Amino acid sequence: MAKTPFTPENLPLTGERINQLMFLRELIEANKKIAQYQVLLQNTKLPSHLLLNPVMLNEAVQSTKIEGTQVTLDEVLEVEAHSRKNNKDIQEVLNYYHALRDGMDNLAVLPISTRLFKAMHVTLMSNGVRGSNRSPGEYRKIQNFIGPEGCTMETATYIPPQPQLVDTYMNNLEIYINNPQDQLDELVRAAIIHAQFETIHPFLNGNGRIGRILIPLYLFSKNVIDYPNFFLSEALERDKHKYYRFLNDTRYKGDWNQWIHFFLEAIILQANKNIQLINDVNRLYEHDLNLAQSLINSSGVKKLIDAIYQKPIFTVQTISSAAEIPEATCRRYLSILESQKIIFSDGKTRSKTYYYYNLLDKLR
Known part of the structure; x- marks a missing residue:
């Protein structure tokens, strides 16, 4: 594997890179499932905003778990309730939650852009967590590399682009997000955008988490979902080694179809889980509310x-x-x-x- 910084392709990708026939069934199914989830949310007995807080906290738990932070949803909720002492691992989860909230709020006044990424990154790296001393809110000025703990640049699995090129690549990504010049479905674009963000790796720390927050923000900005509440971290964490491998294959093998196929399968898996959750919670809410009102x-x-x-x-x-x-x-x-x-x-x-x-x- 190359031991020099990677040189990404600019977006949009050339036509021959993507063969939608290879994942057409999954693309149709993913769009159908997301639409079904949106309709359920619009017609739920439980006011849908009530579930947002615990669901977002669970997303924060799952996304930080991919990075190796082992915290449970119960522990985070106990800290929120002021019944457990905070620690740096739980603070990482809470920072992710607040960065996600910040991103949602800022979308009302900002496009998905460098300014938005940097604002979320400041929040993600706040309160003395790991990486808080590594240029929060700023794109990197030094070379970084990715691999197993303790690896060197020689043993790294991936070396992102040179730091002096980060602004150029992020500018290209920003243009693609807001004005894509291709004919791809928005779910396919979301897969490409997430992979490209991770490939550029613009920050010294927290790239995976910001890149995963970007998924619901993008789908919301394109009106695929009615609220930025469709999170993929749980599905990605379930197959995280495949997730990392397929991302790397887009770089060194140019295999975008494999990655997009995997991404769409993750959407289907998560949408099915969300649909089941909403149906179960609807029944639970109605039952327990009626019981409480009878008491x-x-x-x-x-x-x-x-x-x-x-x-x-x-x-x-x-x-x-x-x-x-x-x-x-x-x-x-x-x-x-x-x-x-x-x-x-x-x-x-x-x-x-x-x-x-x-x-x-x-x-x-």
Whole structure:
């Protein structure tokens, strides 16, 4: 394998690079599944924004897991509920979550661009996490390389382009994102854009995570999805060695069809999981809301249940604030829900933490 910095192709790729017949079935299926997921979200019994917080946190867990950070969704939610001490691994996950949120918010005023990438990168590298001292918010000025821990440039599996060329390649990518001059489907473009971002590797740290955030942001910007809430990290983490291998094959073998085929299969896998999740959560929400309302005769019960869907691990303080219910009233409601095994607690007499396992089991 070459031991010199790689020279990427500019986008759009030349026509002979892509043979859509090789993944046409998967492309049709992926578009169908995403459309089905969007329709479900529009017609869900549970207000779809309620699930966004835990689903985005789970995406943050899965994306950082690809980078080797081993944190569970429960641990992150416990830190959010102020019932667990934070650490640098959990902070990495929270930084990803906030970078994702920043990207979503900034799309209202910014195109997908260098400015957006750099803003997200500052957030991703904040609060003293790994890489926080490696030029946050700036494209790299030195050569980097990728490979197993402890590898050298000689043993690296991939050496990205020379640093002085990063701005040129990122400018080309930005132009392609906002004004593609090809006839490809948007899902195929999303695959190409993600691979090209990872190939350029513009930052010294955090490229994989920013590149994975780019996927839902791009699909949202092109109106493929109604909200940037379709995340691929879980499907990619499941086959992460294949993910890295196929990315490398686009570089050294020019095999884009294999990569796009894999990317579309990941979309189908994730869309099927999302559809199952929404159907399961719809049934759960309706059942547990009706049960809670039969136990507690108050209009505040729906606000409480809705808040629990946003924060399925919580304390009285965090959930009363989210539900806008006085703490004393909230404590009384939670006691009733716990007695009926709708929620469970850690049993502490003070600063008790509650767990809504019915939802957590479906999210994990």
